[in-house]
Amino acid sequence: MFSGTIPSSVNYLARIEQFNIHQNMISGSIPESFGAHHRNLTNLNLNDNLLTGTLSYNLHFMHKLVVLDLSFNQLRGTISNEFLFFQQMQLLALNENTFSGTIPFEGVLDELSKLDMISFHSNRM
Numbered sequence: 001m002f003s004g005t006i007p008s009s010v011n012y013l014a015r016i017e018q019f020n021i022h023q024n025m026i027s028g029s030i031p032e033s034f035g036a037h038h039r040n041l042t043n044l045n046l047n048d049n050l051l052t053g054t055l056s057y058n059l060h061f062m063h064k065l066v067v068l069d070l071s072f073n074q075l076r077g078t079i080s081n082e083f084l085f086f087q088q089m090q091l092l093a094l095n096e097n098t099f100s101g102t103i104p105f106e107g108v109l110d111e112l113s114k115l116d117m118i119s120f121h122s123n124r125m
Contacts, residue, residue: 011037018043029053035061048072099123
């Protein structure tokens, strides 16, 4: 089991397609520039850690994402439309965090034609 934060040096791994560090004790926030440096990611799995903070607007740069699993953390804030326009997305799991507000579904589901699973349960929405 790993602990600590996601170091900014992970940005040097710009060509990776999968980033899976689920079920560890990773704390802190997702680095602000993470999305801008990882445009080739198809799988981002950070579930079941101790991540805090809000979702960075830079995540929207990862247009190739098929799997985004940030469930079972302590992430907060609102979910904006930009994070839901991943045309290749098949799994979107943001459950078991402290997101608030409303889920911006209007006009979004038409764009997510490949989506097989979406989970927002156990938040403050």
